[in-house]
Amino acid sequence: MDFALNESQIMIQQMVRDFAQNELAPVAAELDQEGRFPHEIIEKMAGLDLFALPFSEEYGGTGDGYLPYVIAVEEISRACASTGITYAAHCSIGTGPVYLFGSEEQKQKWVVPCAKGEMLAAFGLTEPDAGSDASGTKTTAALEGDQWVLNGTKCFITNASHAKIAVITAVTEPGQGARGISSFLVPTDTPGFSVSPPYDKLGLKASDTAEIVLDDVRIPEENLIGKRGEGFKQFLKVLDGGRISIGALAVGIAQASLDAALAYAKERKQFGQPISKFQAIQFKLADMATQVELARLGVHRAAWLKDHGKPFTRESAMAKLHASEVAVKAALEAIQIFGGYGYIKEYPVERYLRDAKLMEIGEGTSEIQRLVIARQLGC
Ligand SMILES: Cc1cc2nc3c(=O)[nH]c(=O)nc-3n(C[C@H](O)[C@H](O)[C@H](O)COP(=O)(O)OP(=O)(O)OC[C@H]3O[C@@H](n4cnc5c(N)ncnc54)[C@H](O)[C@@H]3O)c2cc1C
Structure with missing residues (x-):
């Protein structure tokens, strides 16, 4: 059993930490206050190949794997969770x-520019009436000739206003519940695709979260990802991986x-x-340090399992659940240690609390993580 990061993982961690602490942390409070999406930071991250980390070389990635990617997510989030x-x-x-379910052609066309950071991607699963229960998806996709026609609304979609491509889930087989859902690649400049003004959120204010409206959006038949009716199975697997990165985000905020x-x-x-000489404060710091370390271990283990092709559904749900809490x-606790100053916007810790709360909600609430874990236990 080896808990040590290898040389290349340490180099990536150090490189991202230097970038995040030198270029992102100093502007994070300002980005939060202005609710400004940091295009210039995203461009620099692309220049550092950060978007390429989890993808293989044949699709524009570096082939480093999921563990180095979650290490990068932690370091970026430690400086600015919105980013x-x-x-x-x-x-x-x-x-x-x-990347996971697309055809060779789809991967060359879309994964390559996404891995190079030339465009942003969004994932449209959640709907006004289908959140935790995504089998209740109401967005429809009907095949007319050689085109799919999509209609519906997706809410709370990260990157919606800036993405060039969105993966959208929609019902293709009405009345079949989860088995009737498929997923599609939708270029965001397709006529009928519109995005609402971004939500005014509690935290993560420099990230973009908006509603997507699909009004007779016509896309080529070949933009179906995988087969008809496989969308539900696909997004369960996608969320397994996504939850590890939300866990890493949470570890970054906890470390900050x-x-x-x-x-x-x-x-x-x-x-x-x-005040660090008071035992009451020391115990708080000791508990925080212990929990951060254990949360990080859980996240790294889930990523390691994924990189090694082993099952990781249970571990990713556990990692996300624990790290977000x-x-x-x-x-x-950081606010408590700062006393009155902790409550004031001049100091960063109130932002950490506002940002952290989303980790218990996005990509499956804590209640849903517990359901996933209980199911894995055979309940
Ligand atoms: C900032 C932000 C970014 C987001 N980004 C994206 C994105 O990029 N793409 C995307 O598709 N979605 C995104 N989401 C949506 C997010 O994943 C959902 O908000 C989340 O899954 C919960 O769905 P809901 O809000 O409809 O809550 P609901 O499902 O209505 O849940 C409400 C409450 O009921 C509880 N609950 C529901 N079902 C059960 C159950 N069976 N047992 C026990 N308790 C239950 C929940 O845990 C919660 O406490 C984002 C949300 C936010 C706020």
């Missing part, structure tokens, strides 16, 4: 479905909370000494 979710949604759920709280505790003096708790 972390933009990155994770693009790689894992936006590009992932085509610990970093900020530790530094502040050493600096802030009350009763004539730094650790992130919320760590951010709350």
Whole structure:
């Protein structure tokens, strides 16, 4: 059993950490306050080949694998979770479905530019009436001649306003529930594809989340991903991978909370000494450090299983569930350690709490993760 990252993984971690701490962390508060999508940062990340990490070389990737990718997600999110979710949604759920289930032609056409960071991808699964229960999808796709015609609404879609391509799930076999859902590659400049103004969110304010409306959107027949009726099975697998990256995002936020709280505790003096000398504060920091470390191990293990072609549904749900709860708790404790200053926007920890909360909701709520884990236990 070897828990050590190899030389190349350490190099990637150091490279992303340097970039994130030097170029992203200093602007993260401003991006949050302005709710501004950081195009320039995304371009730099593409220049560093970060979008290529999880994909194989034949499709424009670096072939490094999922573990180096989640390490990068953690480092980016430690600096700015908004950028972390933009990155994770693009790689894992936006590009992932085509990479995993697309034809050779689809992969060459779409995965290659996505891996090179030349375009952003989005994943449209959630609908106003179909969230946790995605089998209730109402968006339809009907084959007319050699074109699919899509109609429906997708809500809460990350990267929707900036993506060039969206993977959209839709019912092709009405009345067949989960077995009647298929997934499609939809170029976002197709007539009838429109995006609402972005939602005003609690956190992750520099990420883009918007509603997609599909009004008689016509796409070529060959834009079906895999076979008709396989969309539900596909997105369950896609979400297994996506959850590992949400876990990594959560670890990044939790680590940032610990970093900020530790530094502040050493600096802030009350009763004539730094508050880090009080055992009550030390115990909080010790608990945070322990939880962050264990959450990271869970995320790395799930990614390792995925990279080694082993089953990882249970482990990815556990990693996401645990890491997201650790992130919320760590951010709350960081605010407590900052005292009144923690409640003030001048300091970063209130942003960490607002950003962390989404980790317990996106790509399956904590309740749904528990359902997945219980099912894996044979319940
Ligand atoms: C910022 C943001 C980004 C997002 N990005 C994307 C994206 O890129 N693509 C995409 O497709 N979606 C995206 N989502 C949607 C997200 O995945 C859903 O919000 C999430 O899956 C929950 O669905 P819902 O909001 O409809 O909640 P609901 O399903 O209505 O759940 C409401 C509550 O009921 C609970 N609940 C539901 N069913 C059960 C059950 N069986 N047992 C116990 N409790 C249950 C839930 O846990 C939750 O607490 C995003 C959401 C946000 C806020």
